[in-house]
Amino acid sequence: MVQQSTTGNETLRERIKNVSQNFFLHIHAPRIHPEVLSPQATWGLGVILASLFFTQLVTGMLLMVHYTPSVESAYFSVKEIIFYVPGGRVFRNIHRWSAHAMVFVTFLHLFRTFYKGAYYGARRTNWVIGVVMLLVVMMMSFSGYLLPWDQLAYWAVTIGANIAASFRELTDLIGITGFFDPGGFFKRLLLGGQEVGQATLTRFFTLHVIILPVTLMGLIGYHFWRIRKAGGLARKEVHSREDHEIPAWPTALWAELSIFLLVAATLLILGLVLDAPLKIIANTNLPENPAKSPWYLLGIQEVVSYSAFMGGFILPLLFLGFLFFIPWFDKEEESGGVWFSGRAGLKITWLSLLLCGAVTIFFVTLSLVVTIPVKPGSDLSVVLTMLLNPGTLSVAAYFIWAWIVSRYTSSRRITVIALFTGFMTGWTIFMIIGIWFRGENWHFII
Amino acid sequence: MTFLPEPRLYILRDHSGIAAMSAICTHLGCVVDKDTSGFLCPCHGSSFSINGIVLTGPALRNLPWYHVNGMPDGTLIANLDKKVSPETRFVI
Structure with missing residues (x-):
């Protein structure tokens, strides 16, 4: 609800301020404790993640305009983005580095909430939502992998699908694969066939640009709302409500905006100086040697x-x-x-x-x-x-x-x-x- | 031994005939590489003997050999649904 002007002749600037304040206070509690604003409280990780996700949405949409999800042209459309589309290289770089950062910061955020014990009582729901979000972030990353259709893409997804099928090791052992084969089912569900092909690319594209981002948006909204429901960010002792609390507007807003600007500036610099890798076009006959997944999946590759x-x-x-x-x-x-x-x-x-x-x-x-x-x-x-x-x-x-x-x-x-x-x-x-x-x-x- | 990319098969030809072995690692589906003593998988390091027998894991199953047959016009057909022992040859 937009605040009603009492005089009726407020300036445009005042109206914008009212609207944004109103929006802001729908997300935040009106009063917060200064303790939760200090960097040690949260390291701003949640806001960093939200900023990264916002960056992914913007750069992702720009990339989507030029990308073609077909086996024949996917790789060349990515090359086009890098070499012909004005600013395409930088946007692709930002999208890639921001994705890596998202995985990394999600883990940091998990560490922070865990070691600070932010999962008790009313926070329990938010902890569970957070774990689900960790999964969705990993899936976003993995589904984005196949899209460039390069060597890394093809073999990472081949391996991933066969990991899904590895349930057969168990069903083979018991001897029931003939009539109960969840491994084979998962693999077909993921690939849309027996091998990585057009059906797989279409599935991963849909997951990457619609299903997963929309899911994550919903979860982010719920995650934020649950913080308020749980009585703000976790801190040691909650005194009486009035105890040293300060209005959230505009102090918290400045804190959050400065984190967002810092994230945007860092990504811009990274995007300008560091090029995201693109291997040679997928060769369905020969994996790279060694065929390594990105850093955050290498722990799994090692145990696999x-x-x-x-x-x-x-x-x-x-x-x-x-x-x-x-x-x-x-x-x-x-x-x-x-x-x-x-x-x-x-x-x-x-x-x-x-x-x-x-x-x-x-x-x-x-x-x-x-x-x-x-x-x-x-x-x-x-x-x-x-x-x-x-x-x-x-x-x-x-x-x-x-x-x-x-x-x-x-x-x-x-x-x-x-x-x-x-x-x-x-x-x-x-x-x-x-x-x-x-x-x-x-x-x-x- | 020759590698055929499309069906991902290694074709063996010796004095007794022709045989076809799968080139797909039984661990997680990468294509194995021929090496002096057998086959190696670049993805997770499984190794197989020249007959496709697992030497070291993580693969748990041997590379399968497929039944080979000849058409009257000289074309060879490998039947991927019919596994045979490594010694089986199609005699020309």
């Missing part, structure tokens, strides 16, 4: 190189399940709003980082020395490959570590900190191995 089903399916699912489950397991509300819930939490974070990191590196090193021979057709060999690999063993170790912590501290908050830190440390180490320590034919290199 141990076992397709465990690394591509079970372990990521375990991690996601754990994220969803956190607010139901840990209800120690007094731990919310403080980084690491105090000294004990910080100590366990460091300890988990060191221990789980060491265990992961140990198992990876062990796998380089001892290899389990594969006996095709033998069920035992399949089970051994699934269970005795660095990915599965490390994750099992994180759970054992969390169990030990829960025995000794009998605090659920400290327990989830141990497990969360374990998972994130492992994921980072596998990612580092994938990025820097894998060479031709995925051999270990130093």
Whole structure:
């Protein structure tokens, strides 16, 4: 509702101010505590993400005008964007770097909300929505991958679809693939056929430009609204309402606008100086060697190189399940709003980082020395490959570590900190191995 | 041994005849590369012997060999629905 002017002769400037103030106060609470405005409170990560998403929408629409989603011309239309369309190269660069930033900042945002315990009570819903948004952001990124139809695009999606089909490792083992084959179903659903082709490109294009962005927009709106419902951003103690609170308008607005400008300026500079890669056109007969996915998927690629089903399916699912489950397991509300819930939490974070990191590196090193021979057709060999690999063993170790912590501290908050830190440390180490320590034919290199 | 791109097959010809082996890695579907001692997958490092037998994972299944038949005009047909043992040859 637009505020009614009392005099009826307000200037245009005043009207604009009224309208924008009204819009702003629909998103924000009218009064906020200065504590949540300080950079340490949130690092502005949520606003950075919103700014990045806005940038993606604008640059994405510009790219869409020139892009053709067909197998024959997709690659050349991307080349056209780079070499002929005025400003096309910069817009494509910004779109790519902003996408990478979105994945990275989404994880930072997850760290911040987790370590600050922003998932108790009324915040539980928002935590779950946040985990769903993390998934949608990853899917946006992955679906955008196929569109340029270059070598990376084609083979990344071929691998992705076969990871979906790796459910067959399990159904084959039980011997039910003949009549119950979810792996095959997922693969066909994703590809629209048996191989990556025109049907796949059409599906991914629709997902990338309509279904996922619209879903994310809806979720962002809900995510924002839930912050207000939960009584503002998480902080240590909520005193009486009047306690030192200041009007949100215009202080919070300036804070948010300056973050947006900073994001836009950074992306513009990045877009001008750093070119987004475009490999040679997809060659359906020959993958690159090594065929590496982008950095944030290399952790998965590394564990998938141990076992397709465990690394591509079970372990990521375990991690996601754990994220969803956190607010139901840990209800120690007094731990919310403080980084690491105090000294004990910080100590366990460091300890988990060191221990789980060491265990992961140990198992990876062990796998380089001892290899389990594969006996095709033998069920035992399949089970051994699934269970005795660095990915599965490390994750099992994180759970054992969390169990030990829960025995000794009998605090659920400290327990989830141990497990969360374990998972994130492992994921980072596998990612580092994938990025820097894998060479031709995925051999270990130093 | 020759690589045929479209059906993604390796065609073997020796003194006893002709055989066709799949070039698609049984792990996650990349095309395997021929190497002096067998086949290597560039995506996740599986290795196979010259007969397509898995040597090291993550692949869990061997590269399949397909039935080869000849048409009267000399064209060779590989039947991708019919798997055969690695020793099977189409005798010319």
